[in-house]
Amino acid sequence: MIFNLLAILLGISTIVFALVAIYTKKLIFAILATGGVSLFASILYLLMAAPDVALTEAAIGSGLTTLIFLFILNKIKEEDV
Amino acid sequence: MKSFKNFIVQFFILFIIWILINNSFDTELLITGFVFSIVASSIFCFKCDVFSDIKLTPKALIYTILYIFVFIIELIKSNFDVAYRVVSPSLPINPGIVAVKTKLKSKMGRMILTNSITLTPGTLTVDIIEDTLYIHWIDVKTVKIEEATKDIVSHFEKYLEVIYG
Amino acid sequence: MKILDITGAILTLIGSIFIFLGALGVLRMPDVYNRIQTGTKASTLGTMLTLTGIGMIHPGWFGKIAILIIFIAITNPVSSHVLARAAHFINIPLTSKTVVDKLRESKIEEMENALKLEEEQKNDF
Amino acid sequence: MYKKLLVFATIFILAGIFLKLYQNFDGSKTLNKTASYYAKNGASEVGSTNIVTAIVVTYRGFDTLGEVTILFVAAAIIGFFLKTNAKGTNRIRNLRFSSEIMITASKILMPIMFLIGAYVFVNGHLSPGGGFQGGAIIASGVAFFLLANPTLSVNHKVLSVLESTSGLIFVLLGIAGLIYGGGFLDNRVLPLGKFGTLFSAGIIPLVYSFIGLKVGAELSNIISSLQQIQKEE
Numbered sequence: 001m002i003f004n005l006l007a008i009l010l011g012i013s014t015i016v017f018a019l020v021a022i023y024t025k026k027l028i029f030a031i032l033a034t035g036g037v038s039l040f041a042s043i044l045y046l047l048m049a050a051p052d053v054a055l056t057e058a059a060i061g062s063g064l065t066t067l068i069f070l071f072i073l074n075k076i077k078e079e080d081v
Numbered sequence: 082m083k084s085f086k087n088f089i090v091q092f093f094i095l096f097i098i099w100i101l102i103n104n105s106f107d108t109e110l111l112i113t114g115f116v117f118s119i120v121a122s123s124i125f126c127f128k129c130d131v132f133s134d135i136k137l138t139p140k141a142l143i144y145t146i147l148y149i150f151v152f153i154i155e156l157i158k159s160n161f162d163v164a165y166r167v168v169s170p171s172l173p174i175n176p177g178i179v180a181v182k183t184k185l186k187s188k189m190g191r192m193i194l195t196n197s198i199t200l201t202p203g204t205l206t207v208d209i210i211e212d213t214l215y216i217h218w219i220d221v222k223t224v225k226i227e228e229a230t231k232d233i234v235s236h237f238e239k240y241l242e243v244i245y246g
Numbered sequence: 247m248k249i250l251d252i253t254g255a256i257l258t259l260i261g262s263i264f265i266f267l268g269a270l271g272v273l274r275m276p277d278v279y280n281r282i283q284t285g286t287k288a289s290t291l292g293t294m295l296t297l298t299g300i301g302m303i304h305p306g307w308f309g310k311i312a313i314l315i316i317f318i319a320i321t322n323p324v325s326s327h328v329l330a331r332a333a334h335f336i337n338i339p340l341t342s343k344t345v346v347d348k349l350r351e352s353k354i355e356e357m358e359n360a361l362k363l364e365e366e367q368k369n370d371f
Numbered sequence: 372m373y374k375k376l377l378v379f380a381t382i383f384i385l386a387g388i389f390l391k392l393y394q395n396f397d398g399s400k401t402l403n404k405t406a407s408y409y410a411k412n413g414a415s416e417v418g419s420t421n422i423v424t425a426i427v428v429t430y431r432g433f434d435t436l437g438e439v440t441i442l443f444v445a446a447a448i449i450g451f452f453l454k455t456n457a458k459g460t461n462r463i464r465n466l467r468f469s470s471e472i473m474i475t476a477s478k479i480l481m482p483i484m485f486l487i488g489a490y491v492f493v494n495g496h497l498s499p500g501g502g503f504q505g506g507a508i509i510a511s512g513v514a515f516f517l518l519a520n521p522t523l524s525v526n527h528k529v530l531s532v533l534e535s536t537s538g539l540i541f542v543l544l545g546i547a548g549l550i551y552g553g554g555f556l557d558n559r560v561l562p563l564g565k566f567g568t569l570f571s572a573g574i575i576p577l578v579y580s581f582i583g584l585k586v587g588a589e590l591s592n593i594i595s596s597l598q599q600i601q602k603e604e
Contacts, residue, residue, distance in 0.1 A: 052504075055500055059511070098483060101309030103490070157291065159287045160288060163284050199326060208331050324472055331470055
């Protein structure tokens with residue numbers, strides 16, 4: 001019961017973060033929201049007994065990808081001005 | 082000589098971390114940990130200067146343990162302070178950024194000092210320029226440098242001075 | 247065995263309460279610097295207590311939890327220091343309750359000194 | 372107006388399909404043929420405690436080789452494009468110096484992060500983790516270093532030598548499996564060892580270590596070329 005509730009809660013927050021990432025006007029919020037999607041998805045993977053995938057998602061999806069996006073955002077901003 | 086001391090300290094830190102993270106004393110683990118620690122410390126600590134100021138005397142060890150206790154007490158105090166400020170309805174804050182001086186010279190000591198200041202009641206290190214620390218104080222009691230130094234820095238500094246010089 | 251479990255559960259609960267208070271502080275405080283203050287302190291002690299509680303329930307994980315606690319004790323204050331520094335660098339304003347801002351005063355002084363130096367050099371030529 | 376209607380219609384149709392799927396879903400109670408083979412024979416044939424690793428490195432080792440190649444190609448393309456763009460402009464940005472505390476902390480934490488990355492890829496056959504995860508942790512260590520020291524740069528030559536050597540050794544280990552074992556990337560080149568210890572499961576720890584080094588070098592290469600173009604502009 002608690003397990004199901006937790007999974008549903010995590011799923012809803014993943015969807016909310018994904019919607020934020022799509023509809024927000026500021027790019028930096030979109031990038032952070034993408035990181036949040038990965039983070040919640042990795043917890044969901046962990047709950048569903050796939051720790052290997054969860055580790056990959058947490059390290060690459062929510063760590064490195066966010067960082068690389070931020071690097072690129074910084075570069076784009078510099079060129080715009 | 083100094084780089085050798087750096088290397089040894091780094092090696093022991095990494096080796097202890099390896100044992101802790103593996104949580105066992107098998108010979109295979111010890112061998113691989115030995116190899117990894119030597120490789121990592123020779124890559125990173127070939128020219129580094131982080132651990133050269135650390136003092137390896139019994140007095141420094143005692144002061145380290147004392148310092149950890151003082152730090153934990155301050156951390157718990159700071160959390161109750163935060164809880165009080167957050168929960169009380171009138172939000173009792175009186176913030177400001179003040180300047181204080183530090184006597185510490187070694188980089189490691191300064192890092193630990195600023196970290197401790199950030200984690201103690203109502204203070205946050207905003208910037209460090211040479212030996213002046215700029216501290217955001219949630220409840221400013223004084224703006225004079227000497228008094229603020231006495232209030233914020235000195236009770237950590239007297240331990241760190243013995244450990245790192 | 248039983249006592250360890252109960253102690254661990256209580257520690258975890260206290261840790262979560264501290265983290266909740268930190269979140270409340272982030273909501274209630276008026277400006278960036280005060281928010282960073284409450285956030286850092288509460289989350290550091292809260293995470294440490296939670297981890298210690300888990301370590302008491304599973305004694306085999308002691309080593310990993312010790313490393314995590316040390317890691318958090320180093321990284322959390324450093325990251326909040328860097329955030330506050332960056333916020334001051336791009337001139338995010340302090341709240342109106344603020345009494346004093348020595349860092350800005352020192353920066354203005356530095357700038358004035360640089361301007362003076364420039365003018366003196368101009369006069370020399 | 373029509374566009375909005377179309378969007379709503381699509382969403383409703385999709386929702387109907389998913390509802391139907393959800394109603395018919397009853398999680399599979401038994402493993403299918405391949406999965407049950409892996410679950411039954413994996414431990415005795417490969418000797419790896421973590422069955423996922425056994426599948427990734429040994430049973431489906433060729434796919435892993437392909438994945439590593441894809442990552443390599445991505446890193447190469449990013450490096451290529453960024454290098455050609457960087458030549459035209461030579462405006463120097465004044466990078467802000469990071470604080471002294473951050474630099475000291477990066478010096479202390481970098482070796483620890485590398486050690487943890489090494490722990491993750493060496494223990495790939497015993498606990499969750501493996502080469503890709505360990506490589507990502509190492510690359511985030513490099514990113515941390517570059518954040519602390521924006522004026523420095525990582526030596527690309529060392530990285531590319533490390534990357535290509537570990538890729539080569541990965542393929543050579545696979546060929547050794549072809550000669551001494553039962554096929555490409557067969558792990559019985561080395562003795563299987565005692566089940567559940569560090570030196571077990573044949574060449575899996577070795578292969579995963581080299582995959583970890585390769586992935587770490589590739590990702591660090593991507594990050595440092597992005598950092599470099601920031602600096603050069």
